[in-house]
Amino acid sequence: MSDDVKDAGLVAMISSILGGNKRADIVAPPPLAEVPRTVPTSGSEPAEAAPPAAVPVKDEAEPNTAPPPAKPAEPPARIATTPDGRQLLPAEAIADLVLGELRKMEDFPASGASVTVYGYRHWNAMITFAPFSTSFQNATRFRQAMPDLVFKLRRFVALEI
Template sequence: MSDEVKDAGLVAMISSILGGNKRADPVAPPPLAEVPPMVPADPVEPAATSGSDAAAAKAENAPDAAAAVAKPAEPPAQIATTRDGKRLLPAEAIADLVLGELRKLDNFPSSGVSVTVYGYRHWNAMLTFAPFSTSFQNATRFRQAVPDLVFKLRRFVELEI
């Protein structure tokens, strides 16, 4: 397979992941994931006791456990968004998004890769590779994929300062 065919497949894969087939439709941010409410664990477990004492301790703690479950959990923290619906994320979170998408590519190294996010309104990302983490050809191919990935992510994510 030639590199052009691989690059076209790579762009198509990233485009399908990020919903690039909807060019005529207005851009809408991806839905935010719902986080299930967290029930706090019992902070103190009873010490090992005899069988009858353990049963009595469980019976005493049962109303407390039921009350803890009945109490509503705190809602998850709101994710900051811009006026046009983009999520505001710090540079580290955007770098993790870029790296996560790049890890889905063929022959992407499992370690020795660093993503740097820079800029402000039109943020960008830069890839650096540790020596011997990948071949020159693969590093070039991954770096060529970054501008398309960044272009697609900019539609949904804004850099938080």
């Protein structure tokens, strides 16, 4: 993969995190219906399963009601920048950026990898792996990719203190 392709991917990722691409909000699943517990009266009797909660069914004769009016959209928060134009981000956000770029690499573990961002003016990042999350050869390859990735990210992002 050429450096131009890697740079284009990095710029696209940074712009999407910093608000270049508007993503849909994550929708929480509806709450589960609670089922009352039944407790046996004596230790020898098995507990009976409670019937599932009834789900109300919409009557076809009811007229359609309009949804409640949506809240007015708040203006987007202003993103802090440095005098040289880099975005100021907290360490957790920068760690997510680094981890997101590393996840694009072949054989990167789905879980068990952690990135820590440290420093101040010339911030740096460190990657650690949980036991048995990846092989020694792959971990070495990912660690060798970190300095280049951090160097490129420093051009766009500064650590917020």
